[in-house]
Amino acid sequence: MHAVRLEPSGRVLRVAAGQSVLEAALAAGLPFPHQCKAAMCRSCRCTLQAGRIASRKPQHPPLSLDEQAQGLILACQTEPRSDLVIAVEARGNRPIPPAP
Numbered sequence: 001m002h003a004v005r006l007e008p009s010g011r012v013l014r015v016a017a018g019q020s021v022l023e024a025a026l027a028a029g030l031p032f033p034h035q036c037k038a039a040m041c042r043s044c045r046c047t048l049q050a051g052r053i054a055s056r057k058p059q060h061p062p063l064s065l066d067e068q069a070q071g072l073i074l075a076c077q078t079e080p081r082s083d084l085v086i087a088v089e090a091r092g093n094r095p096i097p098p099a100p
């Protein structure tokens with residue numbers, strides 16, 4: 001189990017072994033941007049600011065090498081290997097609200 005802090009909301013998710021960041025966010029009822037859940041649409045892209053991850057699928061495509069170098073990841077394919085800090089843009093979705 002790893003803690004994943006979502007910025008700018010400061011919300012903290014608990015992500016179980018074998019669970020993706022997106023799966024944990026949706027299980028928590030958060031409006032995390034997503035569509036396909038299969039590494040195709042890029043809707044769930046976000047920026048890894050701290051921590052170690054494993055990707056279920058190679059991330060290119062759909063992320064370019066430049067995007068990967070900037071820290072972009074796909075939440076639907078990302079499993080934490082340590083506690084993480086991730087920046088999430090709302091991108092048309094309502095933003096992730098701060099913890100109540």
Ligand code: FES
Pocket residue numbers: 033034035036037038039040041042043044045074075076077
């Ligand atoms: S939800 Fe489509 S790439 Fe992650």
